[in-house]
Amino acid sequence: MLIYYAMLVLAVSCVTFVAYGIDKRRARSGEQRIPEATLQLLALSGGWPGAWAGQQFFRHKTQKLSFLIIFWLIVALHAIFITGMCYLWLFAGFHFSH
Numbered sequence: 568m569l570i571y572y573a574m575l576v577l578a579v580s581c582v583t584f585v586a587y588g589i590d591k592r593r594a595r596s597g598e599q600r601i602p603e604a605t606l607q608l609l610a611l612s613g614g615w616p617g618a619w620a621g622q623q624f625f626r627h628k629t630q631k632l633s634f635l636i637i638f639w640l641i642v643a644l645h646a647i648f649i650t651g652m653c654y655l656w657l658f659a660g661f662h663f664s665h
Contacts, residue, residue: 568652569649569652569653569656572613572648572649572652575612575613576613576614576615576616578613579609579612579613579614579617580613580614580615580616580617580618580620581617582609582614582617583606583609583610583614583615583617583618583621584614584617584618584620584621584624586601586605586606586609586621587606587617587618587621587622587624587625587627587628588621588624588625588627589601590606590627590628591625591626591627594627603628603634606618606628607634607637607638607641610638610641610642611641611644613645615638615641615642615645618638619638619642622638
């Protein structure tokens with residue numbers, strides 16, 4: 568189960584990172600932007616590492632507090648999920664089948 572989650576996170580993170588780059592370019596050139604809700608949905612869908620990397624690399628969406636609060640809540644949800652899965656696997660004897 569965790570390997571599938573990791574593969575999902577990797578794939579969606581790549582897409583999310585690119586989306587941040589596109590949105591930053593569009594912001595600079597005055598083109599139509601990618602909606603913030605779309606960027607947050609990508610993060611929620613597993614692209615939170617790519618979103619964080621995109622924020623840092625492109626210096627994009629790093630100042631808007633309302634956006635960052637939602638982003639870090641999404642990261643917290645994923646951390647809770649990962650912690651819960653690890654707990655089930657390590658301490659509750661739950662074995663994820665293929």
